Amino acid sequence: MGGVRELLREKDHVFLDFDGPVCDVFARLPAREVADRLKRLVEPEVIASADPFDVLRFAASCGPNAANVVERQLSRFEGEAVAQVSPSPGVADVLRDWRAQGFTVTIVSNNSVDAVRAFLGLHDLAELVRGISARTTSDPARLKPEPALLDAAVKALGTSPGQCVMVGDSAADILAARAAGVASIALAKTPAKRRALAALAPDALVTDLADLRFAG
Template sequence: MTAKTERLRELAGHAHVVLWDFDGPICSLFAGHSADQVADGLVEWLEGRGLHDLLTDDERDTEDPHVVLRAVDRRHPASDLVVDLEERLTREELEAVATAWPTPFADPLIRTWTAVGARLAIATNNSPDVVRAYLATRGLLDCFGPHIYGRSHDLQYLKPHPHYLNRALTVMGVAPTSALFIGDTPTDCQAAREAGVPFLGYARNERKEKLLQDAGATDIVSSLKPLLTVVRASSGPGERDVARSD
C-alpha cells in the first residue's frame, strides 16, 4: 500500500460525515453552458442598468460569475440589486444543469459511501436548488437527503466563510474532526481550515493542483478513483455488490 493510499484510507476511515463541494468534485456544472459567458451576461446586465463603473476592469473581465456577484455585494450589501443578480445567476445555473458533466467516479463514490453507512452533505457556493436539480438527474438526491447547504441572498456566507460547513456539522451533530470535506478551490481549503475539518483537494489539472497547494492543501488527488477503491475496500461483500452495481 502506497503512502498516498494509506492516507486516503485514514481520511475516509475517520469520516462519519463527508462534506462535498458541488461544482468540481461532483460535476462540471458549466461543461456545456460556459461560466465565462454567464459572467459576461451578468456584467452586461449591470451595464444595461447604467452600472458599468460598479466593477473594476478585472472584475468585468472575469470568467467566474461569483467574482461579479461578490463585487456587487461588497459595494451594495444586502441590496435589491444583489438579490436580482443572485437570482439571475441561479437561473443560469439551473440552465447549466442540463449539460453538466459528472466528475469521473463521483457517482459510484457517492453511492458507495452511502452504502457503507457514511452520511453525506453538500457545502457549496452554488444555489441549493441547482444542486438538487442536478442530483435528481443522477438519482443521487436520496444520498444527501436534506443536507444541501449553499448560496442564498446573504452573500457574506459564501466560502471561504466556513458557514455552510459549520451549519452542516451542527445539523448533523458531528464534530469537525469526524468529517471530511472534498473541494477543488482555495476557498474550499480555507473554509475547511477555519471549520477545523480535514480537507481533501480534488485537482483535475496541474493548475488546480498548484492553486490548492498554494492555499495550504496537503492531501490532493487528481482522480476520485483511488478514493473509490479505498471506500469499496472498507465495505462488506453485500455492500460491495451494491457499490459495483453502477
C-alpha cells in the same frame, strides 16, 4: 499530507463540493457568458473577471438590491447550466461506496441550492446524499471561502467539525474547511491545480475522486 483513506476512516461525514466533483456546472453554458450577462445588470466596465461569483461579490459591494438582482439571475443561469450537463465520471460509484462504508454525504456548494437539488434529482443521486448546504442568499459572506455553509452542515448533522472532511477542487474549499475546523481533501485533476492547492496545505490531496473509494 497523509494517507487519504486513513484520513477518511477517522471521519463520519463527507462534505462534497458540487462544481467539479459532482458535475462541471458551466461546461455547456460557459461561466464567462454567464458572467457577461450578469455584468449587464451592474457596471460591466468595472469587472474584468469572467467568474460569475466575482460579479456577485461586486454587486454585493454595491448594496443588497444589486446583489439580489444578480443572485436571482445567477440562480436562473445555474438552473439552465446544470440541466445541460452530466454527472462527473464515477461520482455515483464513489457516493455508493461512501454510503456502503457508513459515511453521510452533504453537498456543500456556492451554487444555488435549487440547482444542486434539481441536478441530484435528475440523475438519481439524491438518495445517495444526506443533505445539501448550498447558496440560499445573495450574501457572499455566506459562501466559501467563508465557513458558513460548512458550519450549517455540521449543525444540521448534529456533529462536530472534527468528525467531518471537506472534499473540493478549489482554494475556497480548503480555506473554508480550515476556517470551519473541518479537515480537507483537495481534488486536483491537473498539475496546475495540484501546485495551487498543495500550496494551501490541505490534509490530503488526490488527483481523481475515485482515489477516495474504499472498494474496487
